Amino acid sequence: xxxxxxxxKSVFKPTVEGDNRTKVDIKGLSxxxxxxxxxxxxxxSVHEKRITAIIGPSGCGKSTLLRSFNRMNxxxxxxxxxxxxxxxxxxxxxxxxxxxxxxxxxxxxFQRPNPFPKSIFDNVAYGPRLYGIHNRSDLESxxxxxxxxxxxxxxxxxxxxxxxxxxxxxxxQRLCIARxxxxxxxxxxxxxxxxxxxxxxxxxxxxxxxxxxxxxTIVIVTHNMQQAARVSDFTxxxxxxxxxxxxxxxxxxxxxxxxxxxxxxxxxYVTGRFG
Amino acid sequence: MSxxxxxxxxxxxxxxxxxxxxxAVMLTLTGLVTVLALIPLFWIIGYVIIQGGQNINxxxxxxxxxxxxxxxxxVLSAIEGTLVVTFxxxxxxxxxxxxxxxxxxxYPSxxxxxxLRFSTDVLSGVPSIVVGLFAYxxxxxxxxxxxxxxxxxxxxxxxxxxxxxxxxxxxxxxxGTLREASLGLGAPEWKTSLSVLFPAASSGIITxxxxxxxxxxxxxxxxxxxxxxxxxxxxAQIIRSGIQSHMNVFQVFxxxxxxPVDSLPLALWKYAQQPxxxxxxxxWAVALVLVLFVLIINVSSRVWxxxxxxRMKG
Amino acid sequence: MLKPLKPHPEKLxxxxxxxxxxxxxxxxxxxxxxxxALVIVLMLAIGGLLWFKSAGARSAFGWSFLTPTxxxxxxxxxxxxxxxxxxxxxxxxxxxxxxxxxxxxxxxAIFLAELCPSWLRIPLxxxxxxxxxxxxxxxxxxxxxxxxxxxxxxxxxxxxxxLGQIPVVNALFAGPIPASGSSRLAASLILTIMIIPTISAxxxxxxxxxxxxxxxxxxxxxxxxxxxxxxxxxxYGRSGILGAVILGLGRALGETMAVTMxxxxxxxxxxxxxxxxxxxxxxxxxxxxxxxxxxxTDALIEIGLILFILTLLLNILARFLVWQVAxxxxxxxxx
Numbered sequence: 074x075x076x077x078x079x080x081x082k083s084v085f086k087p088t089v090e091g092d093n094r095t096k097v098d099i100k101g102l103s104x105x106x107x108x109x110x111x112x113x114x115x116x117x118s119v120h121e122k123r124i125t126a127i128i129g130p131s132g133c134g135k136s137t138l139l140r141s142f143n144r145m146n147x148x149x150x151x152x153x154x155x156x157x158x159x160x161x162x163x164x165x166x167x168x169x170x171x172x173x174x175x176x177x178x179x180x181x182x183f184q185r186p187n188p189f190p191k192s193i194f195d196n197v198a199y200g201p202r203l204y205g206i207h208n209r210s211d212l213e214s215x216x217x218x219x220x221x222x223x224x225x226x227x228x229x230x231x232x233x234x235x236x237x238x239x240x241x242x243x244x245x246q247r248l249c250i251a252r253x254x255x256x257x258x259x260x261x262x263x264x265x266x267x268x269x270x271x272x273x274x275x276x277x278x279x280x281x282x283x284x285x286x287x288x289x290t291i292v293i294v295t296h297n298m299q300q301a302a303r304v305s306d307f308t309x310x311x312x313x314x315x316x317x318x319x320x321x322x323x324x325x326x327x328x329x330x331x332x333x334x335x336x337x338x339x340x341x342y343v344t345g346r347f348g
Numbered sequence: 349m350s351x352x353x354x355x356x357x358x359x360x361x362x363x364x365x366x367x368x369x370x371x372a373v374m375l376t377l378t379g380l381v382t383v384l385a386l387i388p389l390f391w392i393i394g395y396v397i398i399q400g401g402q403n404i405n406x407x408x409x410x411x412x413x414x415x416x417x418x419x420x421x422x423v424l425s426a427i428e429g430t431l432v433v434t435f436x437x438x439x440x441x442x443x444x445x446x447x448x449x450x451x452x453x454x455y456p457s458x459x460x461x462x463x464l465r466f467s468t469d470v471l472s473g474v475p476s477i478v479v480g481l482f483a484y485x486x487x488x489x490x491x492x493x494x495x496x497x498x499x500x501x502x503x504x505x506x507x508x509x510x511x512x513x514x515x516x517x518x519x520x521x522x523x524g525t526l527r528e529a530s531l532g533l534g535a536p537e538w539k540t541s542l543s544v545l546f547p548a549a550s551s552g553i554i555t556x557x558x559x560x561x562x563x564x565x566x567x568x569x570x571x572x573x574x575x576x577x578x579x580x581x582x583x584a585q586i587i588r589s590g591i592q593s594h595m596n597v598f599q600v601f602x603x604x605x606x607x608p609v610d611s612l613p614l615a616l617w618k619y620a621q622q623p624x625x626x627x628x629x630x631x632w633a634v635a636l637v638l639v640l641f642v643l644i645i646n647v648s649s650r651v652w653x654x655x656x657x658x659r660m661k662g
Numbered sequence: 663m664l665k666p667l668k669p670h671p672e673k674l675x676x677x678x679x680x681x682x683x684x685x686x687x688x689x690x691x692x693x694x695x696x697x698x699a700l701v702i703v704l705m706l707a708i709g710g711l712l713w714f715k716s717a718g719a720r721s722a723f724g725w726s727f728l729t730p731t732x733x734x735x736x737x738x739x740x741x742x743x744x745x746x747x748x749x750x751x752x753x754x755x756x757x758x759x760x761x762x763x764x765x766x767x768x769x770x771a772i773f774l775a776e777l778c779p780s781w782l783r784i785p786l787x788x789x790x791x792x793x794x795x796x797x798x799x800x801x802x803x804x805x806x807x808x809x810x811x812x813x814x815x816x817x818x819x820x821x822x823x824x825l826g827q828i829p830v831v832n833a834l835f836a837g838p839i840p841a842s843g844s845s846r847l848a849a850s851l852i853l854t855i856m857i858i859p860t861i862s863a864x865x866x867x868x869x870x871x872x873x874x875x876x877x878x879x880x881x882x883x884x885x886x887x888x889x890x891x892x893x894x895x896x897x898y899g900r901s902g903i904l905g906a907v908i909l910g911l912g913r914a915l916g917e918t919m920a921v922t923m924x925x926x927x928x929x930x931x932x933x934x935x936x937x938x939x940x941x942x943x944x945x946x947x948x949x950x951x952x953x954x955x956x957x958x959t960d961a962l963i964e965i966g967l968i969l970f971i972l973t974l975l976l977n978i979l980a981r982f983l984v985w986q987v988a989x990x991x992x993x994x995x996x997x
Contacts, residue, residue: 451695
């Protein structure tokens, strides 16, 4: 399949409240681990440059859904995906798709910070180097830019050569965010990014997300409903059905989900009656 | 924003293809290298089976070596010698090895435990020929002659670290709750160890013995200066003459181990380097016996372990 | 006032029996301690014995026993001994063996740990381990009659005609290789085959111990499988891989029979890989049983002492590395 022309970032449509373009369109997604169906018939339109939260009780497949966006599920042996996921109109799941490029366009931040045992500089420069950027000054400007975008620059600018493991957990997570930003993704996936962190680091990450959404489409999985309510523009509620497959129950603006949910199950979940 | 996009877009398509090709090439290379490394395995085994198989017959197993040119010779002396040295090695190595392992598993952090683990590591790294020198100095020199006893002792030193390590690991795998249950019932420490822990770990331990024995039976270097090799080693004859001279069991036993003995690897070493084709053929036959022995023990002990762990998982 | 509860009175025979059973504990403990101490004594005894029994040679020759010379003496008849050719032979063959075995061993480890389909994993693991189980003499036999004429001799001729013609490099590759193929090259190649299982087993365990999260992080950035292996996994596991190399080196240093059978056993010298040579282990194997004089024996024991010290040092180095790796791991968990 031929690659479409990259949307240049300098042509930047100003957002108007209510003008929500679809960045990622999921149609009829089902994910199987061997014979077991983990996700059933998921339909979801993720809006560009907004924060979309995916919530639901434990084990309902939130992470599986998230990992479908950038085909990280491929790494699990025996995993099979049916349906389509359209990223700017191209089906990510089609066999001709270049997975490596998909993963560059759709970045991921994991639940536990996982920096490489390299220097802070080399952690952030890892991605650009993969893509053939070796000029030192180019790399330096990319690293600086990425660390500034993840609100870590001031704390580490004097110790870029120290190991990525030598900083605190909250800083490591922001390092991982910077690392993901360095390859200029269009979408950023976050799998419970603050659940392993202390409250202050969590707050910093949430503030960061508000900054980042100006430039990136963000999809976040969280089991913390207050966080979803604080941070996201749109929320998707998931639950498992009788066959233990995850399904999308309701998807709407966050305000609506948390104040006037349409589905009884959503209302039960967000008011804490279970889950 | 954008250094990265511009820089990357410049040669994006060509770069992406290069990365893909490099990836495919290197990954294929690792597979090829694995195949490459296994070629000698199959080559050696195949050759030994073919060459050795041609030259193996009943005479091989039940007759003593005959002088050159006389047909019907075998390697009985080497087979008997191998049995003697391996038996001695097992007796010398297994009891102390198991006991030391009990200590190491129970008290890993005492000074003695740490020193024990260090010594085991060092011993496992000592080259086999150096162990032979040690046995020479300690047994052959004071006794003033080579003997199967010295050979067995040398092999025991080689087996000891393996036995300690495997036994220790198997003991550690026994759930701590088993030990606590036994002690809680009032059983003393020693009884717990012998009647509860040891049986629970026994299949793994025995497998460890067998593997160590298989290794020891293939060793040559330490025997060069201890058992020395002895083409006239004939247990049946020793027993017969012992009965005639009215010796008791112990004296006969002593006579068996107190003289130079032959062994299969030693015979192989000797025959391989002789310029006579019949001897070389014998060498291949000996190689076949050794390889089959090693293969059978290795494969069957692994199969046993697999079965056991499958059964334990329910 | 409440009376304190009296402990339930035990029957006398029960007490006596329990005490008798527990008498076994002290001897048991004692036995364990004694045996463990004996193991430690054994290790010390080996070193000590080698040291003392080589005293004659050590006092006769001092350091000149070991120093590199162009014309080494090894003359049992006249009691002149210099061990340099054996030291050189051991080092040259072992180092080349590591040079060849390292990429192969790591390649196998990568394949087994990262790429191998699960049904193939166990048979392949077994097969690689079987390579290590074949007795050294069998390797030697196959070496003499199959490997040397079919592989080493032609390869040696090739090397002699290519690398052997380039100045500087040809110090190591000057031909011609003997027609039989018996040479240090033969020994290096057989050693390579023999230490591959050691290196690959340890390296494979190193890769398997690296957390999955590292691979996920790399792949999520768009790295290919090979890029992940080369740029993340190998650097992450470099201490462990070094440990594998050291273990392999230790094994190569001490390998005796196969080496003796293919190396040509000649003191002639010359630095080239293509010439026949000698290693420390093989000179002991060849000459010990027929040593001519006490000094001859002492000199051979001194060579054994050097081997012992070398492998001891390697062992300590490997333990140090393991300790370092263990120190690095807990940093992952910090928050």
